[in-house]
Amino acid sequence: MTSKTSLTRSGWAIIVLSAAAxxxxxxGRKGPLELPPTASNTAPTAQATDSETERANQPSVFNPTFGSDATPNAPKGAKKSFILDPLLGN
Structure with missing residues (x-):
């Protein structure tokens, strides 16, 4: 007699693949994105027009640099320990 609660090979395969995924x-590494080895670190020397400068100074969902020069509103909190810190080297 077979039990309806036992897992088949495909059931175990799904569980193992899900755990591996x-x-x-x-x-991964914590930190900012890195440039590819073939990319140069120099910025293009194209001159920005007045309208581009004005657009860069306006808040927008598509402007990730807006407010990067501003001071943060809240002070940084104390670092909380995490269970994987010894493995990550933090």
Missing amino acids: LALGGC
Whole structure:
């Protein structure tokens, strides 16, 4: 007699693949994005027009640099420890 609650091979395969995807999904380094090795660090020397300068100074969803020169509103809090800190080297 077979039980209806036992897992088949495909059931175990789904569980193992899901666990592997979750484990590998957390891999990576903390920090800003890095440029590809072939990219140069120099910015293009194109002159910005007045309308581009005005657009850069306006708040927008598509302007990630807006407010980057402003001071933060709230002070930084104390660093909270995390269980994986020894593994991550923090």
